[in-house]
Each structure stands twice: as C-alpha cells, then as structure tokens.
Amino acid sequence: MDNPRKQPTMMDVAQLAGVSTMTVSRALKPNTSVGEKTRQKIRDAAEQLGYVLNSNAANFASHKTGFVAVTIPSINNANFAETLTGLSDGLIDTGLQILLGYTNYSKDEEERLIEQFLQRRPEAIVVTGGSHTERCRRLLENSGVPVIEMWDQPKEPIDESIGFSNADAAALMVDHFVAQGHTRIGFIGGDATRDTRGLDRRRGFVARLNELGLESHRLVSAGSPPVTMREGMDSLVKMLDNWPDTQAVMCVSDLSAFGAISHCIRHGIKVPDDIAIAGFGAYDISEVSVPTITTVDVSAKAIGFAVAQKVANRLSGNDSKPMKFDHPIIIARESTLGCAK
Amino acid sequence: MDNPRKQPTMMDVAQLAGVSTMTVSRALKPNTSVGEKTRQKIRDAAEQLGYVLNSNAANFASHKTGFVAVTIPSINNANFAETLTGLSDGLIDTGLQILLGYTNYSKDEEERLIEQFLQRRPEAIVVTGGSHTERCRRLLENSGVPVIEMWDQPKEPIDESIGFSNADAAALMVDHFVAQGHTRIGFIGGDATRDTRGLDRRRGFVARLNELGLESHRLVSAGSPPVTMREGMDSLVKMLDNWPDTQAVMCVSDLSAFGAISHCIRHGIKVPDDIAIAGFGAYDISEVSVPTITTVDVSAKAIGFAVAQKVANRLSGNDSKPMKFDHPIIIARESTLGCAK
DNA sequence: CGTCATTCTGTTATCGATAACATTCACCCA
DNA sequence: TGGGTGAATGTTATCGATAACAGAATGACG
Numbered sequence: 243m244d245n246p247r248k249q250p251t252m253m254d255v256a257q258l259a260g261v262s263t264m265t266v267s268r269a270l271k272p273n274t275s276v277g278e279k280t281r282q283k284i285r286d287a288a289e290q291l292g293y294v295l296n297s298n299a300a301n302f303a304s305h306k307t308g309f310v311a312v313t314i315p316s317i318n319n320a321n322f323a324e325t326l327t328g329l330s331d332g333l334i335d336t337g338l339q340i341l342l343g344y345t346n347y348s349k350d351e352e353e354r355l356i357e358q359f360l361q362r363r364p365e366a367i368v369v370t371g372g373s374h375t376e377r378c379r380r381l382l383e384n385s386g387v388p389v390i391e392m393w394d395q396p397k398e399p400i401d402e403s404i405g406f407s408n409a410d411a412a413a414l415m416v417d418h419f420v421a422q423g424h425t426r427i428g429f430i431g432g433d434a435t436r437d438t439r440g441l442d443r444r445r446g447f448v449a450r451l452n453e454l455g456l457e458s459h460r461l462v463s464a465g466s467p468p469v470t471m472r473e474g475m476d477s478l479v480k481m482l483d484n485w486p487d488t489q490a491v492m493c494v495s496d497l498s499a500f501g502a503i504s505h506c507i508r509h510g511i512k513v514p515d516d517i518a519i520a521g522f523g524a525y526d527i528s529e530v531s532v533p534t535i536t537t538v539d540v541s542a543k544a545i546g547f548a549v550a551q552k553v554a555n556r557l558s559g560n561d562s563k564p565m566k567f568d569h570p571i572i573i574a575r576e577s578t579l580g581c582a583k
Numbered sequence: 584m585d586n587p588r589k590q591p592t593m594m595d596v597a598q599l600a601g602v603s604t605m606t607v608s609r610a611l612k613p614n615t616s617v618g619e620k621t622r623q624k625i626r627d628a629a630e631q632l633g634y635v636l637n638s639n640a641a642n643f644a645s646h647k648t649g650f651v652a653v654t655i656p657s658i659n660n661a662n663f664a665e666t667l668t669g670l671s672d673g674l675i676d677t678g679l680q681i682l683l684g685y686t687n688y689s690k691d692e693e694e695r696l697i698e699q700f701l702q703r704r705p706e707a708i709v710v711t712g713g714s715h716t717e718r719c720r721r722l723l724e725n726s727g728v729p730v731i732e733m734w735d736q737p738k739e740p741i742d743e744s745i746g747f748s749n750a751d752a753a754a755l756m757v758d759h760f761v762a763q764g765h766t767r768i769g770f771i772g773g774d775a776t777r778d779t780r781g782l783d784r785r786r787g788f789v790a791r792l793n794e795l796g797l798e799s800h801r802l803v804s805a806g807s808p809p810v811t812m813r814e815g816m817d818s819l820v821k822m823l824d825n826w827p828d829t830q831a832v833m834c835v836s837d838l839s840a841f842g843a844i845s846h847c848i849r850h851g852i853k854v855p856d857d858i859a860i861a862g863f864g865a866y867d868i869s870e871v872s873v874p875t876i877t878t879v880d881v882s883a884k885a886i887g888f889a890v891a892q893k894v895a896n897r898l899s900g901n902d903s904k905p906m907k908f909d910h911p912i913i914i915a916r917e918s919t920l921g922c923a924k
Numbered sequence: 925c926g927t928c929a930t931t932c933t934g935t936t937a938t939c940g941a942t943a944a945c946a947t948t949c950a951c952c953c954a
Numbered sequence: 955t956g957g958g959t960g961a962a963t964g965t966t967a968t969c970g971a972t973a974a975c976a977g978a979a980t981g982a983c984g
Contacts, residue, residue, distance in 0.1 A: 249727065251969095251970060251971085252970065252971065253970080253971095261933075261934085262933070262934050262935080263934095263970085263971075263972090264933075264934065264935080264971095264972075264973095265932085265933055265934075266971095267971065267972065268932095268933085268972095275930095275931060275932060275933090276931095276932070276933085277931085277932060277933085280932080280933080292725055294698075294701050294702055295702045295971085296702065296704060296969095296970060296971070297702040297703045297704070297971095298639060298642045298643050298648060298703065298704055298969095298970085298971090299643055299969070299970035299971040299972090300970080300971050300972070301639045301971090302639045302640055302643045302939060302940075302941090302969090302970080302971070302972090303938080303939055303970070303971040303972040303973080304939085304971080304972055304973080305939070305972095307639060317658065317664045317667050317668055317671070318661060318664035318665055318667075318668055319664075320659060320661075323658045323659035323660075323664060324659055326658050326659075327658055327659055327685075330658075330685065339682065339699070339703075340683065341680065341682070342681065342683050344668075344671065358680070360635050361635055361636045361637065361638040362638045362639065362680075363637060363638070363639055384633060386590065470867060471867050471868065471871040472867075472870075472871060475871065497867070500868070500871065500872075501871050504871050504872060504873050507873045508873050526811060526812050526813075526838070527812065527841070527868065529813075530812040530813060530816065530841065530842050530845050531841075531845060531872075532845050532848045532849050592939095592940055592941085593940065593941065594940080594941095602963075602964085603963070603964050603965080604940085604941075604942090604964095605941095605942075605943095605963075605964065605965080606962085606963055606964075607941095608941065608942065609942095609962090609963085616960090616961055616962060616963090617961095617962070617963085618961085618962060618963085621962080621963085636941085637939095637940060637941070638941095639939095639940085639941090640939070640940035640941040640942090641940080641941050641942070642941090643939090643940080643941070643942090643969060643970075643971090644940070644941040644942040644943080644968080644969055645941080645942055645943080645969085646942095646969070925984105926983105926984095927982105927983090927984095928981105928982090928983095929980100929981090929982085929983105930979100930980080930981085930982100931978100931979080931980070931981095932977105932978080932979070932980085933976100933977085933978075933979090934975105934976080934977075934978085935974105935975085935976075935977090936973105936974090936975090936976100937972105937973090937974090937975105938971105938972090938973085938974105939970105939971095939972085939973100940969105941968105941969095942967105942968090942969085943966105943967090943968085943969100944965105944966090944967090944968105945964105945965085945966085945967105946963100946964080946965075946966095947962100947963080947964070947965090948961105948962080948963075948964085949960105949961085949962075949963095950959100950960095950961085950962095951958105951959090951960095951961105952957105952958085952959085952960105953956105953957095953958090953959105954955100954956095954957095954958105
C-alpha cells in the first residue's frame, strides 16, 4: 500500500498515537511539558513504526544544526588525535556533533574545508593553528559563530585561541640542554613553510640560542610535514655529516627523535653520552623506548578538552570562567640526562 | 534596516541578479544548463552578498545529505587513522562528508553512535568490525542505506564487508615462527572481550598451533584495548615469569611488541636470539626500531580507500567491479630473523 | 462552586532550498 | 516561413520538523 521503503515521519507517529506532530516533537525531547501517559504512548508508537527523527528537518526548522566544524592538519598524528579525543569527550553530552576535516598541513586545503563546512551551518568552528589564507580568515570572521584557534597563540586571534607558544616551548628545551652543559646544539625539522608549528619551534629554538650567545646554525631540514621517524633518521645523518661536533639535538617531534636515536643505536653512537637527543610532544613512545626520550609535554588532550568546554560555554551563553590548562613542560628523560645504561 | 546578523538566502541572490531562485540554485551547481552570462551574473551577486549555500535546507529539500557515517574504535590508533585517511582521500571528490564517531572499543557506544548518526540520514554507513549489539545490527539492517563492515570478514555480513580474516593473519605468523624452528610460542593481548579483532587474532593463533600439534597455552592478557606499549612491556614480564622457556611471542599489535622488546633490551634479553618477538599492523615504528620488528601488514590505508570506492560505487549505481586489495602478509624483520646485530 | 494558575496539547506559519513540470526563446532546416 | 528541437528559465508544490502563539484541561483554594 504505502511505499515500503519510505521512512516514517513524525506525522505517522502522531497519527498512530492520536496526537499532533507538535506533541510528538516535544515528547521525544527531554525537559518538555508532556503528560507522562502521552509521552509513553508516543514512545510506543515511535518504537512500533521504527521511527527515527530526521535531524535535517529539525535543524532546518530550528536553525540549529548541532555541528561543530573542526580542522586538524592530520588524523594520523598522535598529538592531534589526542586533542581530538579530548575534544570529542568534552562534547559528548552536549549533543554536539563534530564535523572533522584534515588539511594535510595545507592552508589552501583548510580554506576549501572551511568553505565546505560553512555550508553546513556549524554552531562553532575549531581550527588548528593561527595562520590561514586571507580568504579563509575572512570566511571565519564573517561566519557569525564562535571561532577557536587551537594549538597556537596567534597575536591577533580571529576570535579566541586556546593553545601555547611553540616558540617558548622550544626555548625551554634549549635551556634544558644548556643546563646539561651543551653549547653546540642543533635542530631537526620545522623548516617546511606548511608546518607553522614546526616553524615556530625552530624559530623559538634559534631565538633562545641567540639570546644566550650560542651559535644557532645547526639546522637540518627534514622534508615536508608530517616528519616521519625515517626522516628523523636521515636528518641526524646530515646533522653529523655537516657538524660532527654537535653535542645535542632537538627534534621537531618525538617521532623524528626516535628515528634519530635509532640511527645512533644502530651505528654505535651512544645517546646521550656521545650526543643528547630530545623530541617534542610527549608521545607514548618517548617513555617506553630505550633510552627513554626527553620531550615537551604540551597536554594535547587537555587542549581538546579545554576547547570543548569553551565551545560549550560560548554556545550556552555563560562564557564566564576563563579556560585554563597547563603550559608546556619539559619531561627530562634518559636521552639527555646521561644515566642511560 | 534588515537584520544585519541574518545571512543572505538564495532569494536575496535571486533578487539582486534579477532571476528566480531556481536559476540561482542551478547556477551554483556544475553541469546544469544555465546561460554563461546568467551564471556569471549570479556568481557576482552571490559574491557581493557573501552568500553561502545552506546545505541543511538543500539536504532537506533534496533528501540527500551527502553524509557517510563512519565509526572506528579509536582515533588515536595509527592503523585506524590510516584507514580513515584512505577513506577520506577516496571520498574527496565525491562531495561526501564523513561523520566520524569513535566507539572506544565498546559495542554499546557503537550502538549509541549509530542511533545518533541515523538521525542525520547518512547515505551510507561504515562500521569497524563485524560484531555488534543486537539492536545495533537491527538499526543498520533497517537503515535503508549501504552498510559496510570493514577490518573484518564476518560470516554473515549485514550488507557488505571489506576486510580480512584476523584469525588467518595470526595463523600466518605462527607459520613464520615455526619456520624459524620455534615450538614454544606465546601470545600477548587479544583477551578483552571488547577487542573483537584482537580476539580473532588470538583465536587464529591458538587454532593454528593446535593444527600443528603444538602447545597453545602461553597466553597473556594485556588489559583492555587499546593495548599500549607499556602493557606490552608488562605482559612480557608475565609471559617470562610463567613460561621462562618461551621461544617466540606474537603480540596483538606492533605497539605492544615494541614495549615487549624494550623490556628485553633494558634487561639484557637478546631479541631475537633469546626470544623472538613479532607484532601486528605494520606501524611505522616496526621498520625503524632496533631491532626492526616482524609484523603483519594489513594494508590499513588500502582498506579505507577500498571502502571509499565501494561507497562511491554503491551510491552512483554502478557497483559492478568487485573491490580488491591485498591480503595480509608477513613482513619478516630482525626481531624474529636472527640477524640483529 | 467559581476563579485563577499551571500544565498540557493543538494550530498555523515558516524555515530555504529543490523536484517536477511548464514555458519561453533561439536557432535550424525542410 | 513554419514547425521542430533543445537549451535556458520560471512556477508551484513540497520536504519534515519547530517556533510562537492559542486554547483546553487540570487542580488548588478561598
């Protein structure tokens, strides 16, 4: 009789339950004034018909989509994955749904994604980093919804930012090396123009060395982001080829640090006795490998969680309490401390 | 005059350009018959007003959402992240948008996510694994859209599946160990009821040992998924405590294998001379660490890409060509081959 | 028993686009 | 020159829910 493939609508439920669609609409939401008997009757009718709310229609009618658009450089990066997990966990009982896109470290791709996402009318937008194409920035500014830039501290945020200074974090590591007595210190990675966070780290590294009156030319490129373990390996070879007397090396991430250390182990170079090596990001690997790896903990998951709270607060109107999360800290481990067995 | 915060609609564009909304609608899509002059006029008007298409309204009117719902156990797992990358890449010029949810290895959470996603009226649904709650299975069956179960080969797929047999893959590794002359072989992980793929691997492992007439009791639990490097470490300790004469160990993933190997290195146990250790999943780490780690390559990214193609084909109607991708293969490396320096 | 406050339910208009069909227009060829 | 053809554009109805307001039912209380 009826088209069997057609899904039931609220009207069908209303008819079966003998009420109006408006009552059905209310009955299926919490915190609405519907008689308990009526509500149960409607629930039963919905169950019987296999009714599933059509969010699209609901969004359209109410002008609320429940979407939060999120862009990250890469899914396949433990740091961003952790942030995303924190974000996701923080949003879980807000009913908000993440629209995820990854930019592959490209600003053009970011622009494309944002443009696409805006059509879905998200209620908030979260982007990674504070550097965007001009057009992308304009789109975000005109979006009319909260925009959060995370993993960075842009000088002129579009709206709000939740992150840390990558440059300052790198400077911390320089200080750590210097405290260990090193003066000839190199940096691996962070050269690609696409990886703005890597660039910031490198910039902070160089700046701090200069401040301390140390030479800052030991910089090795590691290819385009994301920098892999293997590239870390290759980069260390270049570092030692060019500057064999290098005492310490900071890598743009723990992954490249692990690659660099693996090269050393394989070729009988002792870490940290012959050369100290540190990473960035506090990946799992850095606390398990032999030697364990000195790194910078940036609280990736906490960033995501803070962003989620911020978004929730902004949308609910009570955006009073300022978001707080820990600043990056050095986790000193065997790879720079000279107690490796 | 007009509410300044209100975004322009197609009607506004139509009025400015002096055409009907229908013409605007067509002009903003490719492959539609609109005069070139008109199209340009409309483009200009849209640009001038800062018009952004309202996908919600469009979806609602056309009954097409462009959503593909995807659930994975964890974002923070390189294998699934790769699959997601492949999936995402494969969908990039289909205009389809992924709705991502992670189940945290819980079937109940999966059910909750699916229920939520169905309200968005996705055009296809992709889930990880072939094991679901009864209700979840029913929801998927009644969804009326293509359902793809990936990373597994369920005996009775809901609709279609794209994956491999985790049990068979584990059996391959047993054969590899046996070929190396080992007979006392253990397995770490895969015991948690939530990790169905881990369970399958363990099951396949035990089955193959039994087939070969070897003992199959060396099984160590590694806690709930995801199994971390540290848990791999702890599990190896238990393994050697219980069965000190174990010659070879298969771990449920490369991460736990790396943890186990790290424990060995730290305590002077030679890998593979004293004990051979293998992982699963062909993570980056397995080809960089010292020793490099024997593993099973399951083509995680290719799975995602194949799923994307399958989805695209199903939706476009020409679902002729069967999807193919490589079966899991053993990548034999130093950790089991006895050539580690 | 009547009045008022409160809770519950219904009515009507509407969100912004697209589908389906109708129409106009330009151009070609017999 | 008339009819045919196909491209370009317009008209009308509609998707499925919710907002806003209106009305009915219920119960408390003097």
